[in-house]
Amino acid sequence: MTKTRTTWRQALERIEARAQRVDVSAAWPAANMADLKRCGALTWAVPRAFGGTGMNAVLLHRRYEELARRCLTTALILTQRDSAVGFLVSAAHAPISAQLLRSMARGTVFATIGIAQLTTSGRHLPPAVVARRTSGGFVVFGRIPWVTGAETAHRIIVGATTEDGRQILIALRSRQPRVVVEARKDMVALNASCTGAVQLQYVLVPDADVLVPPCRNALALRSGHRSFGLSTCVLPLGVAGGALAMADELASVRFQTCGDAVTTLRREYTHLAARVYRVGANSRLLQKPGIGAQLRAQSNHLAARSTLAALELAKGHGFMCESPAQRRAREALFFFVWSSPMAVIEQTLALLAERDF
Numbered sequence: 001m002t003k004t005r006t007t008w009r010q011a012l013e014r015i016e017a018r019a020q021r022v023d024v025s026a027a028w029p030a031a032n033m034a035d036l037k038r039c040g041a042l043t044w045a046v047p048r049a050f051g052g053t054g055m056n057a058v059l060l061h062r063r064y065e066e067l068a069r070r071c072l073t074t075a076l077i078l079t080q081r082d083s084a085v086g087f088l089v090s091a092a093h094a095p096i097s098a099q100l101l102r103s104m105a106r107g108t109v110f111a112t113i114g115i116a117q118l119t120t121s122g123r124h125l126p127p128a129v130v131a132r133r134t135s136g137g138f139v140v141f142g143r144i145p146w147v148t149g150a151e152t153a154h155r156i157i158v159g160a161t162t163e164d165g166r167q168i169l170i171a172l173r174s175r176q177p178r179v180v181v182e183a184r185k186d187m188v189a190l191n192a193s194c195t196g197a198v199q200l201q202y203v204l205v206p207d208a209d210v211l212v213p214p215c216r217n218a219l220a221l222r223s224g225h226r227s228f229g230l231s232t233c234v235l236p237l238g239v240a241g242g243a244l245a246m247a248d249e250l251a252s253v254r255f256q257t258c259g260d261a262v263t264t265l266r267r268e269y270t271h272l273a274a275r276v277y278r279v280g281a282n283s284r285l286l287q288k289p290g291i292g293a294q295l296r297a298q299s300n301h302l303a304a305r306s307t308l309a310a311l312e313l314a315k316g317h318g319f320m321c322e323s324p325a326q327r328r329a330r331e332a333l334f335f336f337v338w339s340s341p342m343a344v345i346e347q348t349l350a351l352l353a354e355r356d357f
Contacts (some may be wrong), residue, residue, distance in 0.1 A: 004038060008063070011039040014039035016070035023327050025074065026191035028152055032074045037107040045082035047089060050101035057227035058281050061234045065273075068238025069245075070329040073192045075235055077112075080148040083231075084111040084157045087169065090221045091211035096171050100155060111155040111171070114144035114198060118159035118167060118219060119339055127161035129200060131168050137206040138168065148195040150174070150181045156198065157211070159218055167218035169211040178203045230280030233296050236303035236335045237273050243328045244269060245307040250313035258313065265306055272298055290343065297347035300335040307332040 006014075015032045022029045036042060044060055046052025049202035060082075068075035085104060088097045088111075103109035116130035129142035140160050147156055156179075158172045172179065184196040206233055212218045247262045249296075280286045284290060308328040311318045336348065 002301055006035060006038045006042060008041070011035040011041070012066060012070050014109040015067070015074055019073075020322060020324060020327060022071060022192045022322045023189065024321060024338065026186075028149075028194050029071075029074055029077070029192050032071065033077070033110075036074070036078060041078065042081075042107045043105045045085040046101055046105040047272055050089075050098060051105035052101070058277055061228050061231065061277070061280065064231075065234040065238040065241065068235040069242040072235065072334070073190050075238060076190060076195075076334075077149055077195050077236065079111050079231065080112045081110065083113050084155070086226070087113065087157045087211060087222050088171070091169065094171075094211045095208045097211065100171060109154045110152055111157060112147060112149045112153045114147040114150075114156045115159040115169075115171075115219065116339060117142070117144060118144040118161075119341075129158065129160040131160035131162050131170075131205075133162070134204070137200050137208075138170070138207050138210070140170065140172070140200050141202045142200055143199045144198040145196055146201070147181075148193050150196055150198050151194045159199075162214050164214075166214040166216060167212075168214050169218040170205050171209045171211055172200075172205060173202070173209070174198070176203070189327070189335055190334055211347050228280045229283065230276050230292060230295060232335075233276045233280065233299040236299040236332070237269070237276065237304075239328060239335075240274075240299070240303040240306040243303070243310040243325075243332075245308070246310040246325060246328070247313050250310070255313055262309060265302070265309060267344060268302060269306070272302060290347075293341070293347050295342035296340075297351055298345050300332075300344075300348060301351045302333040303335055324333075 014035050018029065018032060022032065040053065043052040044055040044063065047054045050246040053249045064075055064079055067078060067120065085101065088101050091097050100109060100111060104111060129144060131138040131139060131140045140158070144158060153174045156172045156174045158170050160168050160170065162168060180199040180201060182197040182199060186192065187356055212221055244262065244266050251259045251262045276299065279291060279295060311329045314325035317323050320326070
């Protein structure tokens with residue numbers, strides 16, 4: 001079969017045209033993923049040494065924002081996949097990393113991440129995933145609470161806690177009998193991302209699939225290699241941008257008296273986006289206490305208000321499932337539950353209460 005190339009703009013148009021259908025059907029967006037492959041998006045995060053294009057970090061995150069503007073489901077899938085790429089690059093010394101990176105650049109392997117149990121979803125609880133040393137590897141057991149693309153993935157980058165309290169990171173082969181994807185529970189939005197829990201029923205992981213051996217903080221290696229530090233801000237900015245484009249159009253056609261309010265939101269978006277990209281690309285600025293949490297809370301807050309503006313201007317039709325206004329409003333809710341550390345929660349509540357933090 002002939003491989004057809006497409007441009008990024010063409011891919012965005014096709015993905016946006018499918019966004020409502022993807023949302024309602026809640027089926028894995030295979031056509032969208034195929035478009036991403038055809039336009040070369042699967043090579044962007046992979047360094048040239050492994051067959052990718054090694055796109056500049058700021059440009060890459062602007063592409064994520066553009067994608068979220070059209071379809072947050074597809075943007076979430078790509079960013080989780082590219083996060084797996086980032087972990088593999090950070091652990092390039094591991095035997096399996098180079099092989100997987102080349103396969104991911106070709107689009108023949110889909111990998112995703114399962115690290116929530118080491119971050120905000122399980123940091124203060126007993127270990128959700130435990131790794132026990134055995135001959136030639138580790139036996140891993142427990143439950144990963146959140147894995148995007150769990151049903152589709154060939155590999156899941158999994159964080160686990162050893163019995164002595166240290167952590168490891170593994171490139172788990174997900175298509176094997178003792179790796180069980182739980183039946184998905186309905187979410188308010190993003191069901192087509194196939195995000196859900198995965199049970200590990202005493203899975204044997206060979207040493208060759210260990211990315212980070214036992215250490216105090218298995219995720220620190222990835223953090224040290226990041227070249228953009230505000231990844232979680234760009235998706236809400238994308239949702240806000242998409243909603244404001246809709247609000248602009250509705251205001252100009254039907255509600256001219258509301259144009260000033262939409263313009264005010266647009267100015268806020270422009271100012272906040274510029275700040276996010278400036279700080280995200282500058283590790284010195286990012287080290288300022290509280291700046292990351294502040295910008296993330298502001299991005300989430302803007303996404304919520306912008307989508308509600310579009311919903312208000314869509315009037316009754318906006319409450320119908322066929323309207324993109326209600327989809328965007330539901331998508332914005334995702335950012336309030338997406339791995340929020342306490343600092344982000346505190347900043348968010350301060351914004352909602354309209355008080356200074």
